[in-house]
Amino acid sequence: xxxxxxxxxxxxxxxxxxxxxxxxxxxxxxxxxxxxxxxxxxxxxxxxxxxxxxxxxxxxxxxxxxxxxxxxxxxxxxxxxxxxxxxxxxxxxxxxxxxxxxxxxxxxxxxxxxxxxxxxxxxxxxxxxxxxxxxxxxxxxxxxxxxxxxxxxxxxxxxxxxxxxxxxxxxxxxxxxxxxxxxxxxxxxxxxxxxxxxxxxxxxxxxxxxxxxxxx
Amino acid sequence: xxxxxxxxxxxxxxxxxxxxxxxxxxxxxxxxxxxxxxxxxxxxxxxxxxxxxxxxxxxxxxxxxxxxxxxxxxxxxxxxxxxxxxxxxxxxxxxxxxxxxxxxxxxxxxxxxxxxxxxxxxxxxxxxxxxxxxxxxxxxxxxxxxxxxxxxxxxxxxxxxxxxxxxxxxxxxxxxxxxxxxxxxxxxxxxxxxxxxxxxxxxxxxxxxxxxxxxx
DNA sequence: CCATGCCAATCTGTATACTGATGTTGGCGT
DNA sequence: ACGCCAACATCAGTATACAGATTGGCATGG
Numbered sequence: 001x002x003x004x005x006x007x008x009x010x011x012x013x014x015x016x017x018x019x020x021x022x023x024x025x026x027x028x029x030x031x032x033x034x035x036x037x038x039x040x041x042x043x044x045x046x047x048x049x050x051x052x053x054x055x056x057x058x059x060x061x062x063x064x065x066x067x068x069x070x071x072x073x074x075x076x077x078x079x080x081x082x083x084x085x086x087x088x089x090x091x092x093x094x095x096x097x098x099x100x101x102x103x104x105x106x107x108x109x110x111x112x113x114x115x116x117x118x119x120x121x122x123x124x125x126x127x128x129x130x131x132x133x134x135x136x137x138x139x140x141x142x143x144x145x146x147x148x149x150x151x152x153x154x155x156x157x158x159x160x161x162x163x164x165x166x167x168x169x170x171x172x173x174x175x176x177x178x179x180x181x182x183x184x185x186x187x188x189x190x191x192x193x194x195x196x197x198x199x200x201x202x203x204x205x206x207x208x209x210x211x212x213x214x215x216x
Numbered sequence: 217x218x219x220x221x222x223x224x225x226x227x228x229x230x231x232x233x234x235x236x237x238x239x240x241x242x243x244x245x246x247x248x249x250x251x252x253x254x255x256x257x258x259x260x261x262x263x264x265x266x267x268x269x270x271x272x273x274x275x276x277x278x279x280x281x282x283x284x285x286x287x288x289x290x291x292x293x294x295x296x297x298x299x300x301x302x303x304x305x306x307x308x309x310x311x312x313x314x315x316x317x318x319x320x321x322x323x324x325x326x327x328x329x330x331x332x333x334x335x336x337x338x339x340x341x342x343x344x345x346x347x348x349x350x351x352x353x354x355x356x357x358x359x360x361x362x363x364x365x366x367x368x369x370x371x372x373x374x375x376x377x378x379x380x381x382x383x384x385x386x387x388x389x390x391x392x393x394x395x396x397x398x399x400x401x402x403x404x405x406x407x408x409x410x411x412x413x414x415x416x417x418x419x420x421x422x423x424x425x426x427x428x429x430x431x432x
Numbered sequence: 433c434c435a436t437g438c439c440a441a442t443c444t445g446t447a448t449a450c451t452g453a454t455g456t457t458g459g460c461g462t
Numbered sequence: 463a464c465g466c467c468a469a470c471a472t473c474a475g476t477a478t479a480c481a482g483a484t485t486g487g488c489a490t491g492g
Contacts, residue, residue, distance in 0.1 A: 008475065009475080009476075033443070035444095045477085051443090051474090053266065054269070057273065065485070066484075067443065067444090080363065091303055143349070145293070146293065147303075215299065220473095225445080226445080249473070259447085262447065262448095263446065263447095281455070281473075281475095284476085435491090437476100439487090444482090445480105445492090447479080449476100450475105450478095451475080453472105453473095454472085456471075458484085459468085460467085
């Protein structure tokens with residue numbers, strides 16, 4: 001199964017670890033050592049090094065003197081990314097509105113249903129998973145590749161931040177509310193409404209973050 | 217002089233060739249061969265490979281079966297980048313408005329003066345150089361690092377497109393007009409005015425491009 | 433018991449060697 | 463002459479080996 005993307009070893013390793021990073025499967029304690037990963041894939045250090053260096057340059061990892069690890073974003077850096085999101089995501093979501101298929105909308109509704117259920121269960125991990133699914137669905141519908149890639153780039157970098165804010169009850173409720181409105185807006189194929197909704201969504205996310213991290 | 221950025225060989229080579237690419241010193245006919253560059257720097261292939269692969273992943277180069285070369289952007293890809301510019305540059309320039317120093321404004325005025333002179337001389341290369349200087353000045357004033365890096369990333373990719381449109385007389389006049397207005401807007405420290413100006417600027421650039429490349 | 437300095441382990445950066453894929457050229461056949 | 467095929471050349475991907483740097487531990491001394 002891991003040998004699906006097998007054109008080049010380094011690409012296979014890159015995609016494997018990109019997926020693990022985007023799914024939040026790497027924690028801050030983990031140290032990614034090229035030699036260890038090379039052993040896992042039964043290859044030499046070189047393709048692993050290529051993949052890790054690429055992930056580092058893209059901002060997913062940080063190169064330390066002792067292996068690669070998740071980067072520790074500073075408070076201002078995170079606020080900078082919120083500004084980028086504010087500029088890009090509303091327009092991107094609006095562009096995706098016309099592109100989403102019926103299957104996409106069904107999957108979206110299903111993910112939002114799972115999101116709503118977490119209000120009762122309190123299952124933060126399920127909320128996180130549903131939230132990721134929802135975002136993945138609409139982002140994949142963005143027709144502008146350059147825009148989509150740019151969004152995907154910084155999304156993974158602030159994954160850790162998101163996971164933290166989800167534990168807050170008020171943020172949890174707000175997030176689910178937005179999820180519900182997204183279904184409605186996307187189903188209505190109303191680009192302008194989607195654009196406004198996503199602007200409010202990003203602003204609400206930033207506000208949640210600022211409220212929970214008043215430092216600096 | 218080439219050994220100024222000497223922390224790591226690969227970084228030095230990366231920065232050297234990034235500069236050459238951003239200054240447009242690499243043409244479409246050139247083939248960058250790691251072995252040849254390694255000889256030029258008197259190092260092995262590895263750090264050169266690292267640098268070229270990094271430039272490739274960032275979109276500055278394209279990896280072919282026969283060396284690395286400038287990528288051939290397709291028509292839709294270029295239009296996608298114009299959309300990104302439309303979303304980011306107005307806000308970025310507005311943010312830079314408050315950050316530019318008096319020295320920056322002086323340099324800006326000087327560069328615009330050089331731009332104006334090309335209206336008489338018709339020196340396209342000087343226009344290109346002035347245009348790059350102007351952009352470099354305001355972009356370096358953008359306080360949001362993530363935003364600035366994102367803009368810099370795609371700027372270099374469409375360098376070839378810019379160079380092409382400059383040969384058009386109407387575009388030339390339009391460009392110089394915008395340069396004049398930029399000086400005025402930045403000097404007035406009017407963020408809203410700058411934002412609107414840059415939105416019109418990007419739109420005008422896109423319009424010029426569409427007019428000169430009606431294909432597809 | 434704690435501080436300081438040295439040593440060893442660890443991991444990345446760089447060098448060299450080999451392999452495989454792809455394009456190119458020249459020769460052969462029609 | 464023209465087209466096809468095969469041998470060759472070129473260059474990126476991968477493997478292995480070595481060097482340099484930083485960190486953590488251990489020992490020694492206060």
